Amino acid sequence: MKARQLRMKAVGNTAINDLKIDKKFDLSSKIVVFPGDTKELINVLPSNSIKLIITSPPYNLGKEYETRVALSKYIEQQAAIISEFSRILDEKGSICWQVGNYVEDGEVFPLDIYYYNIFRDLGFKLRNRIIWHFGHGLHARNRFSGRYETILWFTKSDGYTFNLDNVRVEQKYPGKRHFKGPNKGKLSGNPNGKNPSDFWEQIQSEWDQGIIEIPNVKANHPEKTIHPCQFPIELVERCVLALTNAGDRVFDPYMGVGSTIIASIKNGRIGIGAEKEIKYIDLAKTRIKNFINGNLRTRPIGKEIHRPSDKDRVAQRPIEWQTGQGTLSNHPTK
Numbered sequence: 001m002k003a004r005q006l007r008m009k010a011v012g013n014t015a016i017n018d019l020k021i022d023k024k025f026d027l028s029s030k031i032v033v034f035p036g037d038t039k040e041l042i043n044v045l046p047s048n049s050i051k052l053i054i055t056s057p058p059y060n061l062g063k064e065y066e067t068r069v070a071l072s073k074y075i076e077q078q079a080a081i082i083s084e085f086s087r088i089l090d091e092k093g094s095i096c097w098q099v100g101n102y103v104e105d106g107e108v109f110p111l112d113i114y115y116y117n118i119f120r121d122l123g124f125k126l127r128n129r130i131i132w133h134f135g136h137g138l139h140a141r142n143r144f145s146g147r148y149e150t151i152l153w154f155t156k157s158d159g160y161t162f163n164l165d166n167v168r169v170e171q172k173y174p175g176k177r178h179f180k181g182p183n184k185g186k187l188s189g190n191p192n193g194k195n196p197s198d199f200w201e202q203i204q205s206e207w208d209q210g211i212i213e214i215p216n217v218k219a220n221h222p223e224k225t226i227h228p229c230q231f232p233i234e235l236v237e238r239c240v241l242a243l244t245n246a247g248d249r250v251f252d253p254y255m256g257v258g259s260t261i262i263a264s265i266k267n268g269r270i271g272i273g274a275e276k277e278i279k280y281i282d283l284a285k286t287r288i289k290n291f292i293n294g295n296l297r298t299r300p301i302g303k304e305i306h307r308p309s310d311k312d313r314v315a316q317r318p319i320e321w322q323t324g325q326g327t328l329s330n331h332p333t334k
Ligand SMILES: C[S@@+](CC[C@H](N)C(=O)[O-])C[C@H]1O[C@@H](n2cnc3c(N)ncnc32)[C@H](O)[C@@H]1O
Pocket: 036, 037, 038, 039, 055, 056, 057, 058, 059, 065, 066, 227, 229, 230, 231, 232, 253, 254, 255, 256, 257, 258, 259, 260, 274, 275, 276, 277, 280
């Protein structure tokens, strides 16, 4: 019910059902899906017009949408694009830059270390390095399996927008009380929930292991498309709700299938994105239209996660392991 009410929120004074998708940026645009190089869109965005820049950039891993180049070249190319961000960002604005690792010949280069220097040199201030942890993924043979990526949250100034109350999460122990001092015996938690912290967890599917707040967008997820590196809408929503106000503009320079735009209009913000691959552009438009028409399956923000109980088969040691039939050679990568 809550998700439905959010979906019906207007963007500015435009009712959600009347939203249309513009190809080019205009001051009155509520949704922009720019088909082309992000640099071209950035160049026409007015100064101080964007409240939040949020993205997962290409990682230079040779995915289907990128040409792999030397790491130094990649960083140079990204720095040239990022150099315009200070101009387009509102004084109270933020940047959320979600990255993982670049890997070459088995050597790992954590991209956030390189990006930190780019943003810092441009005068942006780091507010959080959020760990986005997941309990699934490729199983490494020669090192420990990688199970987290990061989101660097920078602001342009010290007077940034931060709506903590919009993103509080349920207290784990709501009945906890102060055990000493002047407040002894009184409840110690905030009844509106607790700060979600800088450690965000996700899993592959809702029955998988671990503590889960934001499931990864994979096969069992209601939002899954053909894009190999899709954002869960819920993850973007947390940033949108905390770092912008209704009516603000949110910009994703590497939009993919439009997750940022959906998270933005769902919450009454203006969504702007650039994408160069036609198949993702088409998919983004279809998803946005489906959302506007109420036909997009999304995972509601804050939806309680299903955890297997000890009685569920998936949580039990399989019979093959107990009888020695399931040897390691049957599972060489794990
Ligand atoms: C990691 S993916 C982002 C996926 C996105 N977060 C989503 O939820 O779908 C990066 C995207 O950037 C696009 N891209 C790469 N270079 C670009 C450029 N110069 N201009 C516009 N889009 C670009 C790629 O085609 C790819 O879809």
